[in-house]
Amino acid sequence: MKSGFVALAGRPNAGKSTLLNALMNEKLAIVSPKPQTTRSEIRGILNYQGNQIIFTDTPGIHKPQDRLGSRMNKQTASVLQGVDMIYYLADGTGRFDDTEEMTLRMISQAKLPTFLLLNKIDAMNKKQIIDKLTAWQKRFDFAEYFPISALTQENFTDLLDTTVKYLPEGDPFYPEDMVSDEPEQFRIAEIIREKILLCTEQEVPHATAVIVEEMTWDDKKYYLRALVLVEKQGQKGIIIGKNGSMLQKIIYMAKKDIEVLLGAPAELDIFVRVEEEWRNKDKQIREYGYGLTDE
Ligand SMILES: Nc1nc2c(ncn2[C@@H]2O[C@H](COP(=O)(O)OP(=O)(O)OP(=O)(O)O)[C@@H](O)[C@H]2O)c(=O)[nH]1
Numbered sequence: 049m050k051s052g053f054v055a056l057a058g059r060p061n062a063g064k065s066t067l068l069n070a071l072m073n074e075k076l077a078i079v080s081p082k083p084q085t086t087r088s089e090i091r092g093i094l095n096y097q098g099n100q101i102i103f104t105d106t107p108g109i110h111k112p113q114d115r116l117g118s119r120m121n122k123q124t125a126s127v128l129q130g131v132d133m134i135y136y137l138a139d140g141t142g143r144f145d146d147t148e149e150m151t152l153r154m155i156s157q158a159k160l161p162t163f164l165l166l167n168k169i170d171a172m173n174k175k176q177i178i179d180k181l182t183a184w185q186k187r188f189d190f191a192e193y194f195p196i197s198a199l200t201q202e203n204f205t206d207l208l209d210t211t212v213k214y215l216p217e218g219d220p221f222y223p224e225d226m227v228s229d230e231p232e233q234f235r236i237a238e239i240i241r242e243k244i245l246l247c248t249e250q251e252v253p254h255a256t257a258v259i260v261e262e263m264t265w266d267d268k269k270y271y272l273r274a275l276v277l278v279e280k281q282g283q284k285g286i287i288i289g290k291n292g293s294m295l296q297k298i299i300y301m302a303k304k305d306i307e308v309l310l311g312a313p314a315e316l317d318i319f320v321r322v323e324e325e326w327r328n329k330d331k332q333i334r335e336y337g338y339g340l341t342d343e
């Protein structure tokens with residue numbers, strides 16, 4: 049059997065987390081239209097036709113504005129050192145700019161078999177797809193080229209069959225019934241963060257961290273207490289909203305997903321606290337579980 053690791057890398061918003069979830073048929077990573085949604089590596093273990101493929105979603109490579117950003121880039125670089133091959137996700141609807149160039153440089157330095165996955169073809173016509181693929185072929189000598197849609201799951205069988213060919217022979221790394229090695233509390237914190245990303249604008253999503261401080265079970269339901277951290281008083285006001293309306297909306301949306309994840313009813317309390325400049329404090333970044341690479 050074949051068994052090995054595949055990194056999903058690319059610039060923010062390319063659709064890496066959407067692809068991870070689609071390949072796994074389960075929502076492991078949060079997704080949003082805002083860049084820099086993913087802040088840490090997230091693994092999905094897929095048993096495919098007697099083989100085991102371990103996908104690792106990574107934070108989108110970008111020009112960092114703070115410690116959190118540079119740790120996220122480092123985390124991606126560190127993932128690339130521990131895998132057998134890379135899926136380079138390119139947003140077919142996006143432009144090739146400085147960030148994309150920087151991302152491509154980082155990937156090419158890994159010197160691993162790399163597939164170019166031209167994503168979002170559901171939003172492109174045939175000519176656009178061919179033009180983009182031709183342009184990418186000139187930029188770097190990728191091992192394989194796949195036009196795909198993480199949204200409609202186009203071309204997945206072809207992609208997975210080819211992937212298996214590139215992986216080494218070996219025993220599985222994880223038990224067959226294991227899908228993810230993410231701690232449950234981290235997945236819950238991420239669900240809450242996703243709802244904040246979807247419900248708020250401008251700097252609020254980026255300034256938000258979430259930790260689950262308490263998780264208990266009382267025979268009928270889970271009780272969860274989460275702490276949301278922001279950097280400024282004004283951001284706290286936005287997340288709470290008028291008479292707590294925004295917070296209620298976030299709790300309502302998060303609770304639904306959390307109950308699916310836990311397979312049981314859940315009660316969720318969220319508290320919001322200001323932690324100034326946490327994105328520039330290593331201790332806090334580590335405590336919240338983001339960009340965990342040691343320096
Ligand atoms: N039309 C279309 N949209 C997609 C596709 N894949 C992802 N998206 C959208 O692109 C946006 C970004 O998706 P994510 O999966 O969060 O992107 P990401 O690469 O993980 O981004 P970061 O975590 O910020 O690095 C979301 O709004 C997705 O719904 C696709 O195949 N087609």
Ligand SMILES: [Mg+2]
Nearest residue numbers: 064065085086
């Ligand atoms: Mg992501």
